[in-house]
Amino acid sequence: MSKALIIDDEQQMRRLLRMVLESRGYEVCEAADGQVGLQEAAFHRPDVVLLDLGLPGMNGIEVLKRLREWSDVPVLILSVRDQETIKVEALENGADDYVTKPFGTAELLARLTVIQRRRFTRQSAEIVVDALKLDLLHHEASLNEAPLKLTPTEFALLKVLAEHAGRIVTQNQIIRQVWAGQASDPSEGLRVHINHLRKKLGDTGPRIVNEPGIGYRLEE
Amino acid sequence: MSKALIIDDEQQMRRLLRMVLESRGYEVCEAADGQVGLQEAAFHRPDVVLLDLGLPGMNGIEVLKRLREWSDVPVLILSVRDQETIKVEALENGADDYVTKPFGTAELLARLTVIQRRRFTRQSAEIVVDALKLDLLHHEASLNEAPLKLTPTEFALLKVLAEHAGRIVTQNQIIRQVWAGQASDPSEGLRVHINHLRKKLGDTGPRIVNEPGIGYRLEE
DNA sequence: TTCCCCTTTTACACTTTCTTAACGCCCTGG
DNA sequence: CCAGGGCGTTAAGAAAGTGTAAAAGGGGAA
Numbered sequence: 212m213s214k215a216l217i218i219d220d221e222q223q224m225r226r227l228l229r230m231v232l233e234s235r236g237y238e239v240c241e242a243a244d245g246q247v248g249l250q251e252a253a254f255h256r257p258d259v260v261l262l263d264l265g266l267p268g269m270n271g272i273e274v275l276k277r278l279r280e281w282s283d284v285p286v287l288i289l290s291v292r293d294q295e296t297i298k299v300e301a302l303e304n305g306a307d308d309y310v311t312k313p314f315g316t317a318e319l320l321a322r323l324t325v326i327q328r329r330r331f332t333r334q335s336a337e338i339v340v341d342a343l344k345l346d347l348l349h350h351e352a353s354l355n356e357a358p359l360k361l362t363p364t365e366f367a368l369l370k371v372l373a374e375h376a377g378r379i380v381t382q383n384q385i386i387r388q389v390w391a392g393q394a395s396d397p398s399e400g401l402r403v404h405i406n407h408l409r410k411k412l413g414d415t416g417p418r419i420v421n422e423p424g425i426g427y428r429l430e431e
Numbered sequence: 432m433s434k435a436l437i438i439d440d441e442q443q444m445r446r447l448l449r450m451v452l453e454s455r456g457y458e459v460c461e462a463a464d465g466q467v468g469l470q471e472a473a474f475h476r477p478d479v480v481l482l483d484l485g486l487p488g489m490n491g492i493e494v495l496k497r498l499r500e501w502s503d504v505p506v507l508i509l510s511v512r513d514q515e516t517i518k519v520e521a522l523e524n525g526a527d528d529y530v531t532k533p534f535g536t537a538e539l540l541a542r543l544t545v546i547q548r549r550r551f552t553r554q555s556a557e558i559v560v561d562a563l564k565l566d567l568l569h570h571e572a573s574l575n576e577a578p579l580k581l582t583p584t585e586f587a588l589l590k591v592l593a594e595h596a597g598r599i600v601t602q603n604q605i606i607r608q609v610w611a612g613q614a615s616d617p618s619e620g621l622r623v624h625i626n627h628l629r630k631k632l633g634d635t636g637p638r639i640v641n642e643p644g645i646g647y648r649l650e651e
Numbered sequence: 652t653t654c655c656c657c658t659t660t661t662a663c664a665c666t667t668t669c670t671t672a673a674c675g676c677c678c679t680g681g
Numbered sequence: 682c683c684a685g686g687g688c689g690t691t692a693a694g695a696a697a698g699t700g701t702a703a704a705a706g707g708g709g710a711a
Contacts, residue, residue: 336518336529347519349599350645362668363644400670406689423678423687582657620659626701643667643698 213327214238216257218248218274219289220267224312228261231316245269249277257284259327262306264290264297272300279305285326287319295424299381302425308378325377325431340376341431343416345369354416361411364389368404372419372429381426433547434458436477438468438494439509440487444532448481451536465489469497472504479547482526483509484517492520499525505546509534523604560596561651563636565589574636581631584609588624592639592649601646 215237217228222243229239240255242248245266252260260278264271275286288301288309298309307326310319338345342355350366352359361369367389371380382401390397405427409419418430435457437448442463449459460475462468465486472480480498484491495506508521508529518529527546530539558565562575570586572579581589587609592600602621610617625647629639638650 336522347516348522349595350601350642351599360642364669366645397670399672402688403670403690406691409689421688584658617659619661622699623659623701625699629700641699 212236212238213258214240214255215323216248216251216255216260217241218245218251218260218266218271219263220244220265221263224263224289231319235320245271245274245277248274252278252282252284259323260284260286262286262288264288264301272297272304275301275304275306287322287326289314299383299425302379302381303384338370338373338376340373340417340429343369343373343412345373354412359411362407364404365408365411368401369408369429372427376417376429377431379422379426379428383426385426432456432458433478434460434475435543436468436471436475436480437461438465438471438480438486439483440464440485441483444483444509448539451539455540465491465494465497468494472498472502477504479543480504480506481509482506484521485511492517492524495521495524495526507539507542507546523601523607558590558593558596560593560649561637563589563593563632565593574632579631581628584624585628585631588621589628589649592647596637596649597651599642599646599648603646605646 213236215232217225217232217239219225219228219241220243225241225243229241232239237259240251240257242251246269248260248262251257262271262274266274271288278284278286285307286305288298288306289312290298290301290309291312301309308322310322336347338347343359344353345366346352347370350363352361352366352369368385371385371388382398385401386397405419405421412419420428420430422428433456435452437445437452437459439445439448439461440463445461445463449461452459457479460471460477462471466489468480468482471477482491482494486494491508495508498504498506505527506525508518508526509532510518510521510529511532521529528542530542558567563579564573565586566572567590570583572581572586572589588605591605591608602618605621606617625639625641632639640648640650642648
């Protein structure tokens with residue numbers, strides 16, 4: 212059974228989340244602010260954390276940073292609309308995904324499942340996402356067992372997306388990892404390479420979906 | 432009976448591995464850090480090495496490199512990190528396979544058997560790719576039963592490609608294996624030798640195809 | 652020493668990949 | 682409705698990588 216930790220200042224939201232999670236068999240603990248949240252995380256060692264960004268006192272981002280100093284637990288961000296920059300900041304500080312309030316319980320549970328599974332299956336010199344397989348050692352890619360010819364940039368880009376399959380990767384994260392240590396500004400070219408990748412992946416492979424203003428996500 | 436060497440800093444892990452291995456008839460010796468590990472390897476001449484990448488002091492990769500300077504013993508990497516790049520680095524530096532902690536004993540033993548057999552058959556004198564035959568023992572090559580005259584560099588280069596026939600070998604992998612421990616920069620000359628090899632292989636032998644920006648592949 | 656073979660360097664044409672710019676679309680907010 | 686930002690798409694020039702030939706070192710054998 213999985214343990215979930217809810218960090219949110221609104222009691223009503225905590226009650227709702229607890230209901231949903233417990234109905235799915237999660238063991239739930241709560242915290243009304245960041246300070247207590249961190250203590251609870253250290254004490255209960257949850258398998259997943261639901262973190263509200265709009266916390267009083269300590270900022271949600273700050274809680275996330277402090278948590279990441281010693282824990283790799285999957286973190287799902289709860290945020291209200293129009294906090295795009297904060298969401299980006301959260302993802303870049305180690306958050307795994309986010310949902311926007313108000314959200315449907317089905318979506319919430321789906322995202323929870325995804326980010327928890329990721330933590331388990333991420334470790335390999337081969338990355339497999341559905342019909343797509345990336346062999347990092349040989350720099351080879353295959354789709355449905357058929358070889359897929361990718362340029363170096365395309366491979367690096369797809370690797371970043373596949374490593375975080377099912378989750379959002381911000382444009383900054385992508386650029387930092389694919390164009391590491393380059394002077395030129397690739398922010399324009401990113402769209403072009405995404406376009407090439409989508410063509411090569413076709414209908415049969417996993418889809419690359421855009422999250423406007425944030426980044427991209429490789430859908431399983 | 433096979434001898435196994437465990438290089439791991441955690442005593443608990445060493446105990447577990449020793450139990451598993453001894454139950455399978457291995458003779459086991461241990462080392463708690465890389466320095467001692469190398470000494471033990473030199474002294475006991477193990478038939479297989481289990482190497483933890485997360486060693487204190489000397490890096491696991493560094494241990495592997497130093498070991499590979501004088502030994503071809505099969506090496507199985509034990510790794511806890513979910514950083515694929517480190518594992519890739521290990522594989523590129525001569526590791527034979529890896530398991531990720533925590534691992535099942537069944538998987539561990541299976542991988543051990545595989546890499547020991549592979550080392551054995553790989554050293555078995557000959558590599559055959561279609562009409563091409565490489566006799567590693569005598570450093571002779573033949574094409575369609577006719578002797579093929581190759582220079583030492585060409586032979587080493589073709590050997591690397593033939594060992595991984597059908598798969599991409601990156602330029603770095605080639606350079607590391609063919610020009611091991613050399614100061615000069617062979618990145619330019621690689622193209623020249625590839626060119627020579629292609630001419631000597633002609634139309635009848637396997638083709639060497641280029642993957643731009645990545646490396647070469649010997650087509651079966 | 653000279654000769655010969657192997658390796659490395661150099662040069663340049665050619666191919667593939669990357670970047671840049673332009674344009675039209677969709678969505679959102681005014 | 683229009684305006685503006687972000688995105689998808691396309692095409693062309695720039696940049697990087699590759700194939701090939703020929704010449705320049707370098708070491709061993711006669």
